[in-house]
Amino acid sequence: MKLPIILQEFLKAQKLFDSIAFANCFSEHASVFDEGKIYTGKEEIxxxxxxxxxxxxxLFEVMDFSVKDNMKILKINISGSFEGSPVVLNFHFRIENGLITALAITE
Structure with a gap:
């Protein structure tokens, strides 16, 4: 599966639990929507x-990658120490100038 470089970096940062590298995948004013909340800017992210x-x-395990209406979508099997683990979620990315400008996580 050929992923954009920024998504490869995003997944690597998560694998290493490196929140600084994770946040550096996003533009300065990016937003993340997850579980009904919006996080704005690299520091909040x-x-x-x-x-x-x-x-x-x-932990993330990528199951699929697709592109729809200029959105990059990763289907990810997420496991961890949370109730209901594992769960499959869709990560909808908007990417501009090599950085993530928006991410929405949905079922």
């Missing part, structure tokens, strides 16, 4: 990822 890593030790 870093804190969201750091909290998730500390609480749930989330």
């Amino acid at each position: 870093k804190q969201w990822n750091e909290k998730s890593n500390n609480e749930y030790q989330t």
